[in-house]
Amino acid sequence: MIIETMTMVEFEEGLRATRTVLVPFGSVEEHGSHLPLSTDTIQAYEVGKKAARLIPLFVAPPVHYGSCRSTxxxxxxxxxxxxxxxxxxKDIVRSLYQQGLRNVIILTGHAGGSHRMALQDAGxxxxxxxxxxxxxxxxxxxxxxxxxxxIIETEGDSHAGEIETSRIMHxxxxxxKGCAEREFPSFPPGLLVRNKRKYWPGGVWGDPSKASVEKGRLIEDLVVAKIVQLARTLEAFKE
Known part of the structure; x- marks a missing residue:
């Protein structure tokens, strides 16, 4: 159940089937010279929509902005x-709670450390x-x-590399837009730097040349399966 396309009547009916909602968080962030700035948002939202085809699940509109420091x-x-x-x-979850939803999955496509910790703190x-x-x-x-x-061939693959390029290719x-070169950042250990692009010029963390459509499909299906499992765990969770 994709909330942004539902009417209020459909939403009310959906509450009879489930009280679980997935909220995709993403970013507007560089992903090399070959992937869109919305890569993180696309991945999280696609997983949510696919999971909602398998189980009763509300999927909230994605949050397109995140905390991006390295980039x-x-x-x-x-x-x-x-x-x-x-x-x-917190405001989004409070409002969803007020609407009757009780089980909330915050799925962030952006994996930056400060971004992730902020979401965990809020929870x-x-x-x-x-x-x-x-x-x-x-x-x-x-x-x-x-x-x-x-499935992944590149050790330490992370940002705009084999994994994410495969996902968007799929x-x-x-x-x-083509394929960027293999790259890993060279930030000085422990130091905070002003000119982050100096140590990470191409914005790639991994090897996009190893990407493929089939890898993207397989990885996406695996993530969807984990989200379905997590939704069921939340629904059965009691403290």
Whole structure:
């Protein structure tokens, strides 16, 4: 059940089938010279929509903005503060709760450390406030990397590399513009730097040349299966 396309009557009827909702979080962030700025959002939203075809599940409209630090100097990245991100997530979950939803999966396609921690902090703060809430915060990339280990050839592949290029080649092939070169960032250990692009010029963390449509399909299906499993776990969870 894709919330943005539903009427209020359909939403009300949907509550009879499930009280579970997935909220996709993404980013507007560079993904090399070959992938769209919305790559993170696309991946999380596609997984949610596919999961909703398999089980009763509400899928909220995606949040397109995230906290992006490592890529803040690259063209096209539009970042929000972690404070804004936390407030946004909490407001969305409070409203979903008010509408009758009780099991919430926050699925973030952006895996930046500060971004992920802000979402986890927001979830922790909501638990004592909303007594019937069950909530999970999961990173789409980490699910893809863990579940797709037998498929991925590039060790340490992460951002705009083999995994994400394969995913977009599968779901949105028209948005893939060629193939960027293999690259890994060279940030000095422990140091905070102003000019982040100096240490990561191409914005790729991995090897896009190893990507394929079939890998993208297989990895996406594995992530969808994990989300379905997580939804069922949340629905059965009691404290």
């Amino acid at each position: 803040s100097c690259h063209p096209g990245t539009i970042s929000i503060t972690t404070g804004t991100l936390k407030s946004l997530m 922790e703060e909501l638990l004592p406030e909303l007594p019937e809430l069950n909530i999970a915060v999961v990173t789409e990339y980490e699910l893809a990397y863990h579940e797709g280990k037998s 779901s949105h092939p028209d948005l893939v």
